[in-house]
Amino acid sequence: MPHRASGPTLAGVSLQVGLSRAVVLRGDDVVAIRSVASTSSFIAPTALDGSAVPAGMDDVEQLIRRIVGVAGNSLGAVTLDISQILLDALLHGSNELPRIAVIRIVPVAATDPALARSPAALVERLIEHRFTVSGGHDLLGHELCPLDGERLREVTAQLAAAGARDIAIVGAGSQASPLHERAVANEVQRSVPQARISVASDFGGQGLVAREATATLDCALGPLTDRLLLRWESTLARIAPGVPLRVARGDGGHSTSSRVRALPVVALGAADAMQVAGAAHLAHNTDCRVLLPRRGGQVAGDVRNGLTAIRSGELAGFGVELVVPTAVLTPDRGDADHGLGRFTDVPVILADRDFDELACVGAAVTQPTSWLDEFAFIESADELNRVLEEVQERANAIVIANGAAPGSARMAEVSTVAVPYSPPGTIRIRVRVVGEADTDPRRLEVFDRMAR
């Protein structure tokens, strides 16, 4: 686990609907802080300008002052876990989220309505308009048919007429070639200048439906995340100038606040990863299994080399796969002393501390991360090495944009597998890169400006 003993004082905050939690971590000392119970439910119209204020906002100043009061001048960073606010908005407060228009780029429109929509009701109820434009690429980025420009102009005219502002775009094969997605995004931006656009190729990953769901959620969560984090950025800058604000990611790492405002969906599921990481950190263990008692039954998450085990897949309760990775939690009825649970050959830790405090600890000690999941074609071992180097370089660049110090990035996990039943040489590459958090305020400011 990073950031032990000699590191700076770090704060982790778990934003909640109602009562937010925070911890200040100084070496092995953990000081827990609770916010005053929020008066807001999900959205409270209490902002001075009359706009809606998401939960977790109205107690920002008070919470930051308490953190600074405990940490003093040695406060090195504040890391927020906003995932529970986002999840609550999706599950219960969806009327407050914008309605999304989805443009799907595939060679042929679905003939069965079930294939035209998302299998997840949670995603589908966010979508107000759906359009299909002919186009798309195959798994390796070869164009399957030209983008239908005439249809695209019809669609953008309809978007403008309907006053649609929040638009998610997904194309077949866009993880390999984003050309059609970009062309559609450009045309939409030209016709609807005020549009907020999420393109699926920003996330990569396997599966059009999974990428579409990810881009749709990203688009829907944008305004809420923006307001939430802008408030935290400005308040922290006023009370504790120079202390960076970071945001926990579902993949167990963190990004800068400005990066998460640009891609909010990466914060979904962070609470699970942070709880596992927090429990492992407090147990001083970098390779272990963490048991988390939950209302629906105990679950287990693994920690390998100090990182929570993650995969892209379905986040519990969503009903559809996402391409942003999250912690792998599996039902496990065992206990730390007697076993009886799933088989493992690493120490088992029972997380008996308050979950939100664990999430705060996990958030406080996270490192900047990046994750790529791509397909490539190789014909030799040399070519495989070249492709791997190229993917690693891109992952390194992303982790630096996410707040890592230049030169600190390292490949934490890499997996290359041959893609079954594909032409020989087709491989799937997944890399997970971590870095040390950058503390240079000038560089952080540059990356913040770039993220905006």
Add this chain to the structure above:
Amino acid sequence: MTTKACSATGTAGAAVDLRQPGYVGAIASISSEDVPALFEGAKFYSPAVGDANKSSLTSWLMGLLDRNGPVSLRRPEAMAPDTPCISLCVIGSGSAMADLPPSGNEFSMAVRQIERISGTRFGAIYPLAAATVSALAPVVAASQLGVPLIDADGMGRTFALIHHTAMYLAGVSLTPLVAQGPTGESVLLQTPAGPRADRLLRGNVDALGGWAALAAYSTTVGVLRRAALPGTMSRLINVGRVLLQYTDPDQLVIRLAAIIGCRRIGRGRIVELEHLSRPTDWTIPAHPSSLVLQEIDGLGRQFRIELRSEIVAVFADGELIAAAPDLLCLFDASRGVLATLDSLEPGDLVDVLATPADAVWYSPEGMAMVGLGSHGIPLPHPRRR
């Protein structure tokens, strides 16, 4: 979803309903409630591709079965022998299908095209390979076309090439065949030689987007009685039910051993993934790669697992201990789920499971077609030694 549908009369004379989903025996129909088990069983019989498109495919099929009613699953012996039938599968990559999902009519259109060419109206559908998405596709088509599904298939798992079937060994013609792509385009192929059909088709499938709905092996139910592997769809759903109920690896193996003869070869942690580990035959999908596992208990052996689109061989400390045509798969012991070949990662803790294939694959003709030699590993099969 009735299994072993029957009733018994108790001592008091009251009828006792015994219609509980079971793990053995023939299944009479497939309803939307069976789809989760169908999907899991299909993954067991070909653990090539994971869940990237699971929710979309399963909700589509469940919707079809809810709208149109359950698909009747019939054993060939229970049907008129002169009933024309045709097999269906997905040719190509499940990953490509996840990225370019079906529009919805590919499978029924492939069947209709063969009907137009041959002037035959098919009265039943059967799976070319009852495994992976190819086990779901015939159920989709049967539901859309309103015909029964035959409880038999050509492979009893999946093999790499479309002539690696019991039908081909029995002399049933593979062509005419139609590959209907998700691009709205299709390919009709006619050739007397099965191996040529696969060769001619692969390039077209790539151009169609990496996968296609394939309709082939048109024949009659009477021929199928001797030319196909019976009961494989029922078996697959039964296995899927076990997989859904038991996530503990030890309990799971005990149950699977009882119904399909599955055994655990060993348990280990993945320590290495290697590519191009053997010479590549470019006419067969997926290049050779290898997986190295360190056994974490027992003898502490090192397993070397040779992969193509499926697992083809398992070596323990250099000794061949299991090989194709055995069905070899990996079960993630930590997560309690099947570990699919497209999502393996160093550090994963897996059980290596081996299940005997259908008997036809251990015949000299079967071994020549799908045995170790066909994967460039000229060693005698462990079951023969």
